[in-house]
Amino acid sequence: MNAVAAFLEPAHGDFSETASAWVREHLPAVPAAHGDESARLEARVLCGRMGAAGLFAPIAAGDLRSLCLLREAIAGVSPLADAVVALQALAATPVLIAGTDRQKQEWVSALVSGRAVGAFVMTEPQAGSDVAAMQTTATRDGDGWVINGEKHLISNAGIADLHVVFAVTSPGKGSRGITAFLVPAGTPGLNFDAPQVMAAPHPLGRIVLNGCRLPADAVLGDVDGGFKLGMMTLDRIRPSVGAAACGMAATALADALSHARTRRQFGQALGELQLVRARIGEMATDLDAARLLVYRAAWEKDRGADRITVPAAMAKSFATEAAQRIVDAAVQITGGLGVLVGTRVEYLYRAVRALRIYEGATDVQRLVIGAALLAEPPAPAPSPSQT
Ligand SMILES: Cc1cc2nc3c(=O)[nH]c(=O)nc-3n(C[C@H](O)[C@H](O)[C@H](O)COP(=O)(O)OP(=O)(O)OC[C@H]3O[C@@H](n4cnc5c(N)ncnc54)[C@H](O)[C@@H]3O)c2cc1C
Numbered sequence: 365m366n367a368v369a370a371f372l373e374p375a376h377g378d379f380s381e382t383a384s385a386w387v388r389e390h391l392p393a394v395p396a397a398h399g400d401e402s403a404r405l406e407a408r409v410l411c412g413r414m415g416a417a418g419l420f421a422p423i424a425a426g427d428l429r430s431l432c433l434l435r436e437a438i439a440g441v442s443p444l445a446d447a448v449v450a451l452q453a454l455a456a457t458p459v460l461i462a463g464t465d466r467q468k469q470e471w472v473s474a475l476v477s478g479r480a481v482g483a484f485v486m487t488e489p490q491a492g493s494d495v496a497a498m499q500t501t502a503t504r505d506g507d508g509w510v511i512n513g514e515k516h517l518i519s520n521a522g523i524a525d526l527h528v529v530f531a532v533t534s535p536g537k538g539s540r541g542i543t544a545f546l547v548p549a550g551t552p553g554l555n556f557d558a559p560q561v562m563a564a565p566h567p568l569g570r571i572v573l574n575g576c577r578l579p580a581d582a583v584l585g586d587v588d589g590g591f592k593l594g595m596m597t598l599d600r601i602r603p604s605v606g607a608a609a610c611g612m613a614a615t616a617l618a619d620a621l622s623h624a625r626t627r628r629q630f631g632q633a634l635g636e637l638q639l640v641r642a643r644i645g646e647m648a649t650d651l652d653a654a655r656l657l658v659y660r661a662a663w664e665k666d667r668g669a670d671r672i673t674v675p676a677a678m679a680k681s682f683a684t685e686a687a688q689r690i691v692d693a694a695v696q697i698t699g700g701l702g703v704l705v706g707t708r709v710e711y712l713y714r715a716v717r718a719l720r721i722y723e724g725a726t727d728v729q730r731l732v733i734g735a736a737l738l739a740e741p742p743a744p745a746p747s748p749s750q751t
Contacts, residue, residue, distance in 0.1 A: 443564055613650070616691040
């Protein structure tokens with residue numbers, strides 16, 4: 365039974381099958397344990413392969429449900445490959461929203477074909493959840509701009525061809541004083557400083573901008589409109605983070621089921637033990653609920669909603685928290701084997717954690733939902749017949 369069929373069109377089934385077939389053919393069932401440098405190299409290779417296979421097409425088409433299906437299919441097998449998809453979407457989407465024709469021509473097809481690797485360069489050591497506190501500045505220099513500052517926790521740092529960089533252009537104006545810039549790799553003054561090694565393979569690192577000179581046409585969208593552009597981009601991509609979480613959770617559930625059917629203790633299969641059964645029931649219910657929220661949010665966007673802030677926040681926060689619970693339960697059901705390096709649930713256990721933090725931590729998403737509800741006019745009191 366497909367819990368989310370009501371939110372999908374027939375074409376989504378075809379795309380989902382294409383994505384799943386590519387995953388079966390190209391991604392290893394159990395990824396090798398490897399360090400930062402190989403993750404960096406592998407991400408570049410995967411980007412080219414996925415782009416050549418047409419898997420990034422939903423990004424250019426603005427088809428969020430297909431992007432969710434893609435991330436769900438890929439993340440359960442290779443969280444690293446999923447990060448590659450995420451970053452192509454994060455780099456291309458602001459160009460699609462606000463780019464000039466020339467900027468779109470130069471970058472969208474390069475990103476979507478996998479010829480160019482993208483990076484979304486927002487977070488700073490002193491400005492994480494509080495994006496408006498960023499300190500990187502872009503000051504006018506004749507017709508152009510000069511950027512100075514430090515960014516950290518940047519995916520694809522050191523391998524990206526295009527960096528969408530956010531910087532303060534009107535100091536003191538907070539979120540209304542930030543602008544987005546398109547900065548190609550090789551621009552003097554843009555430097556990959558150092559890798560930041562994550563628990564699971566993910567090309568992450570620090571970028572320093574030191575007197576980085578840009579022409580006037582490097583501005584993406586409106587001067588001082590970068591915060592809004594960044595938030596619009598994250599809104600659109602956020603449900604797909606939930607989809608990636610669902611992909612990881614689905615794999616963990618499948619592995620837990622397989623283990624519970626075959627592993628025997630106390631003279632019976634683990635799956636015969638009532639507490640294990642109940643745990644599996646909870647995992648499956650969590651997964652279906654997460655998928656429903658993810659595809660509801662994506663459907664809202666695909667049917668034309670300009671902003672999907674609340675459904676996206678619900679989808680991302682619930683799905684990533686649920687996936688963490690599901691993967692943890694799968695490790696528990698797998699027992700000691702579940703914490704051995706080389707076991708799929710062990711890899712997922714390390715990979716799933718970051719999803720609750722990046723692109724808006726769970727706590728912040730919950731605040732967004734609560735604030736939106738409190739800003740609505742109070743609902744009328746129920747009439748006596750409704751009580
Ligand atoms: C794997 C990974 C990839 C990333 N890739 C990128 C990237 O490509 N580009 C980029 O720009 N950034 C990226 N980031 C950075 C990411 O967006 C930030 O880590 C995230 O926004 C949180 O910022 P922070 O880490 O500074 O945590 P902080 O902002 O310091 O927050 C720490 C914790 O405090 C709590 N918290 C914060 N604010 C509130 C609040 N208002 N109310 C209640 N609780 C709160 C939350 O629990 C939060 O997790 C990545 C991070 C990771 C882990």
